[in-house]
Amino acid sequence: MLNQPISDEVTRRAQRLGKACHPVVAERQADELARYARLTSACDALESFIGIRSPADEDVFDLLAQRRGQIADVLAQANLEAFQQEAEPGIYLAIPYFAGCSDKQPVWLVNRTLRRITYIRPSWYAFVACTVIEPNKKLRINEYSMGGDGNFVSNRRFVLLVEGERGEWCVSISKRAGYLWHEHLRGLHLLKMVKSL
CATH class of the missing domain: 1.10.246 (Serum Albumin; Chain A, Domain 1)
Known part of the structure; x- marks a missing residue:
């Protein structure tokens, strides 16, 4: 019954x-x-x-x-x-999430533009990585902890080379990889250039 x-x-x-x-x-x-x-x-x-x-x-x-x-x-x-695959053109930080998923999830830098971009480094690191990301490709750059990183809003800053211009790009991610407050973003956080370097 x-x-x-x-x-x-x-x-x-x-x-x-x-x-x-x-x-x-x-x-x-x-x-x-x-x-x-x-x-x-x-x-x-x-x-x-x-x-x-x-x-x-x-x-x-x-x-x-x-x-x-x-x-x-x-x-x-x-x-x-x-x-x-449906995201508007741009450069994104992407973090997967589904209720009950593992605490540690990969962080991807996604190039949804028609040009190559060069990932140089996170802005707070001294060493240089220099990896080229082709159009519509992605690069795994870090890990995100739902329990640790997900307890607060974090600002992520990166140094990128886009069309010959070196700049600092930034994005703010709210709790739980953005899904707690901004579920409509679906884990795709658009980076914006904040200054030229």
């Missing part, structure tokens, strides 16, 4: 999650979304018994949460890539 309401809840959760995803991701990753919904419902049920459940069963919860996190990482990256 309880199976039907649980089944309905999982189905509704999967539908809600699908609406939060890029349409292509919702279609292609429908099975993963359904798995994620089932695991999340199971985790929610176990979380409601904190203080009552036996410590001997903690490994079960940890395994379910770990599996959910792995699926969330796949969905986070797939969503970011899909929305990235």
Whole structure:
């Protein structure tokens, strides 16, 4: 008798999650979304018994949460890539996110322009990296911690060479990789040049 309401809840959760995803991701990753919904419902049920459940069963919860996190990482990256393909021209800092994803996520510098750009370094570093990013390509430049970096608004500054002009480019990212306050950005944060160097 309880199976039907649980089944309905999982189905509704999967539908809600699908609406939060890029349409292509919702279609292609429908099975993963359904798995994620089932695991999340199971985790929610176990979380409601904190203080009552036996410590001997903690490994079960940890395994379910770990599996959910792995699926969330796949969905986070797939969503970011899909929305990235539709982004307006510009230079972006991109950070994937999906509820329940791993704490550490890659930070990408995305070139959505028609010209090559050269990533020189973060503005606070002394050493030079000098990596060319071709049009519509990206470069992994760092990691973002949802728990650490995500506790405050952070300003990220980089030295880039764009069409022969060396400049400092900046972007502000709100909590949880921008998804807490600016979910509509979908993890894509547009960099702006703040000064020539």
